[in-house]
Amino acid sequence: MNSRINAPLAASGLRKSYGGNEVVCGVDLALRPGECFGLLGPNGAGKTTTLRLCLGLTDPDAGHIEALGHAVPAAARVARQRIGVVPQFDNLDPDFTIRENLRVFGRYFDIADSVLEARIPGLLEFAGLTSRADTRIQTLSGGMKRRLTLARALINDPELLFLDEPTTGLDPQARHVIWERLRNLLKQGKTLLLTTHFMEEAERLCSRVAIMDHGRIIAEGEPQSLITQHVEPHVVEVYGETAPQWADDFGRSRSERCEGTGETMFCYVHDPAPLVGDLDGRGGLRYLHRRANLEDVFLKLTGRDLRD
Amino acid sequence: MAKNPWAAPRPSLRFIHVWRRNLLVWRKLAIPSMLGNLADPLLYMFGLGYGLGRMLEDVGGMSYIAFLAAGVVCSSTMMSASFEAMYSAFSRMHMQKTWDAILNAPLTLDDVLFGELAWAASKSFLSGSAVLIVAAVLGLIPSPWALAVIPLIFLTGLAFAGLGLIMTALSPSYDFFMYYFTLCVTPMMLLCGVFFPLAELPQPAQWLAQLLPLTHAVALARPLVNGELPPSWLIHIAVLAAYAGMSAYIALALTRRRLLQ
Numbered sequence A: 001m002n003s004r005i006n007a008p009l010a011a012s013g014l015r016k017s018y019g020g021n022e023v024v025c026g027v028d029l030a031l032r033p034g035e036c037f038g039l040l041g042p043n044g045a046g047k048t049t050t051l052r053l054c055l056g057l058t059d060p061d062a063g064h065i066e067a068l069g070h071a072v073p074a075a076a077r078v079a080r081q082r083i084g085v086v087p088q089f090d091n092l093d094p095d096f097t098i099r100e101n102l103r104v105f106g107r108y109f110d111i112a113d114s115v116l117e118a119r120i121p122g123l124l125e126f127a128g129l130t131s132r133a134d135t136r137i138q139t140l141s142g143g144m145k146r147r148l149t150l151a152r153a154l155i156n157d158p159e160l161l162f163l164d165e166p167t168t169g170l171d172p173q174a175r176h177v178i179w180e181r182l183r184n185l186l187k188q189g190k191t192l193l194l195t196t197h198f199m200e201e202a203e204r205l206c207s208r209v210a211i212m213d214h215g216r217i218i219a220e221g222e223p224q225s226l227i228t229q230h231v232e233p234h235v236v237e238v239y240g241e242t243a244p245q246w247a248d249d250f251g252r253s254r255s256e257r258c259e260g261t262g263e264t265m266f267c268y269v270h271d272p273a274p275l276v277g278d279l280d281g282r283g284g285l286r287y288l289h290r291r292a293n294l295e296d297v298f299l300k301l302t303g304r305d306l307r308d
Numbered sequence B: 001m002a003k004n005p006w007a008a009p010r011p012s013l014r015f016i017h018v019w020r021r022n023l024l025v026w027r028k029l030a031i032p033s034m035l036g037n038l039a040d041p042l043l044y045m046f047g048l049g050y051g052l053g054r055m056l057e058d059v060g061g062m063s064y065i066a067f068l069a070a071g072v073v074c075s076s077t078m079m080s081a082s083f084e085a086m087y088s089a090f091s092r093m094h095m096q097k098t099w100d101a102i103l104n105a106p107l108t109l110d111d112v113l114f115g116e117l118a119w120a121a122s123k124s125f126l127s128g129s130a131v132l133i134v135a136a137v138l139g140l141i142p143s144p145w146a147l148a149v150i151p152l153i154f155l156t157g158l159a160f161a162g163l164g165l166i167m168t169a170l171s172p173s174y175d176f177f178m179y180y181f182t183l184c185v186t187p188m189m190l191l192c193g194v195f196f197p198l199a200e201l202p203q204p205a206q207w208l209a210q211l212l213p214l215t216h217a218v219a220l221a222r223p224l225v226n227g228e229l230p231p232s233w234l235i236h237i238a239v240l241a242a243y244a245g246m247s248a249y250i251a252l253a254l255t256r257r258r259l260l261q
C-alpha cells in the first residue's frame, strides 16, 4: 500500500463494460516515479480502454484511480494539466503547420504564448523537425508525425506520459529514434506508461511490464524475471515442411515444451545441446537457437491464436 | 456508475481555446470564405430582389428587395451556422479527431462543445452581418435601428449552431446532414417569411411556422431595419433563446453519450 502513496499513477479494481461485454475486468496498476511501465497485450486486451480510464476520458464502472495525486475522473482536468498523451492513432491538426500544432496545443493548457514560444524551438529540435517547422503536417512521413505527436505531448512539460503504441507502423530507423527519445525522457525523471505489441521495445525500455489479456493483468514484473519465471531459458525454432514430423520423432521428447504454428516448431529447453546436435547431424532443417525473451512469455501466457 | 449524459453542463472558460483554434484556421482562408458565404445570399437578393421585384409594386410597405434584405440576413445566418456546426464540426469530431486531441489536454467535452457552439455562432454572425452591411451600402436599410439586428444575428446563429450540433452528435456520416437540410432548412427558407410575408400562407402553415426559429428571427429583423420594434419582440427573443438553450443542452448530452462511453 505504501508504494501507492507516491505513485504517479495508481489504479485499483478498474472495471469497464461496453454493452454487457466487460473489457476491463479488475485492473490494478501502481507506477513508480521515474520508471517506464509497459502494458502489453494482444489486440482488444483492453490497453487503450485502461489508459482512457486513467485519463478520465471515460468513467469506470468500478474502481479507484489517482493520477499525480488527483482523483480521476473527478479531478481529471487538473491531473491532465501535468500529463502528456501520445494517442494510439495520430490526431495532429491537419489545418495547421508543425509549429502551429505545438502552439495551439499548448494554449489548451493555458500556457502563456511567451512561454510557448520559448519552449517550441526545443521541442522542434527534439522531434528533429526544426527545418520543417512551417510546413503543413500532410507532408510528413509516419515517423515524423509520431515524433511530432511525442513533442506535442511534451508541450506542458508533463511529469507523467501515456504512450499508446508509440512505434506501431514505424520502420526500424524511426522506431530507434523514438526509443532514444523516450530514454531521454526517463533520464529527465519523467514517468512513462507505455503500451506496445513489440516485446523487444518493452524489454529495452521498461523496468516493469504487465501482460494484459481479456481485460485482466495476468502477469507483472521486471522483464527478465518474468522470463525466468515463466519460460525455459533457451528456444530452438525449427522451420520447414518436415519440422512437425521432426518434432514428433525427436524434438518433443527432448524439450520441456514444444509448440508449433504451421511449419515452424518452437522448442523450449534448459539445455539446447541435444536438439542442436541432432539438427546439425540430420541436416535439411533450418533452425535458430536463441535465448528466451519476453515474446515467449507473452505467447505462452496469451496463446498463439489470432485475436480479431 | 457511468456519468449521466443529461447531467447539467459544466463548461469552463477554456472553451475559448477551442473557439480560438477555429478562428485561427478560418483566418487562413478568411477572404475566400467570406466571399463564398456572401455569394449565395447576394444571388438571392439580387436575382429575386431585382428580377421578381420588378413585377411587384411593393411588399409589406417596402420595395421587394428591401423586404428580402432582412429575410436574407436571417437565412444566411441560419445557413452559415448550420454548415459550420454540421459539416465542419463533424470533420473535427469524426474525421480529423481534433476533439480527441483536445480532450487529452485539460479540457472537457463540455468545453469543446461550448467552443464549437460559440464558434459556429460567431462565424454565422460574420455572414449575417456581411449581408446586412451590403444591404446598408445599397441603401436598403433605412433606419439606424438596424444596429439592433446585430445581436439578433448572434442569437439566431446560436440557435442554429445548437440544432446543427444535435445533428452532428447523431450523424454516422456526412450524408446524414442532407436529411436535415431537406427536411428542416429548406422548408424554413420557404415557410418563415424570408421570401414572402407569412400572411400569404394557409392558416395551418402559419401556425407551423410559429414553431420554427427562423420565423422569429425574420419577424424581428424586418421591422427593426425599418425602424420599428414589433410589439411581440419579447416573444421572438424568448423563442430564439429557448431554441439556443435547449438545443445546446441536447447537443451536449447526445455528444457526451456518443463520445464519453
Ligand SMILES: Nc1ncnc2c1ncn2[C@@H]1O[C@H](COP(=O)(O)OP(=O)(O)OP(=O)(O)O)[C@@H](O)[C@H]1O
Pocket: A018, A023, A041, A042, A043, A044, A045, A046, A047, A048, A049, A050, A088, B261
Ligand atoms: N467505445 C467502445 N464501445 C464499444 N466497445 C469498445 C469501445 N472501446 C473499446 N471497445 C472494445 O473493448 C475491447 C478493448 O479495446 P481496447 O481498445 O482497449 O483494446 P487494446 O488493448 O487497446 O487493443 P489494440 O491493441 O488493438 O489497440 C475491444 O474488444 C473493443 O472492441
Ligand SMILES: [Mg+2]
Pocket: A047, A048, A049, A088, A164
Ligand atoms: Mg489500443
